[in-house]
Amino acid sequence: MKCPNCEGEKKIIEFKGRGLRQCACSECDGTGQVEDLICPQCNGSGEGMHDGTVCSFCHGTGVEQN
Ligand SMILES: [Zn+2]
Numbered sequence: 878m879k880c881p882n883c884e885g886e887k888k889i890i891e892f893k894g895r896g897l898r899q900c901a902c903s904e905c906d907g908t909g910q911v912e913d914l915i916c917p918q919c920n921g922s923g924e925g926m927h928d929g930t931v932c933s934f935c936h937g938t939g940v941e942q943n
């Protein structure tokens with residue numbers, strides 16, 4: 878998913894001394910993307926405990942919801 882720290886811009890603007898400075902975002906190491914958190918309940922499959930159901934924890938997305 879898009880890095881929430883730099884909003885996918887890969888860089889953040891920092892106040893340094895008297896001016897603004899662009900730095901590579903440390904949150905995503907300058908990639909603009911961060912790893913999705915895999916849902917621990919279904920291990921990312923999005924499937925529920927029974928066939929044809931979706932995981933109630935992530936609502937079938939396979940990604941841990943905030
Ligand atoms: Zn970032």
Ligand SMILES: [Zn+2]
Nearest residue numbers: 916919932935
């Ligand atoms: Zn899940």
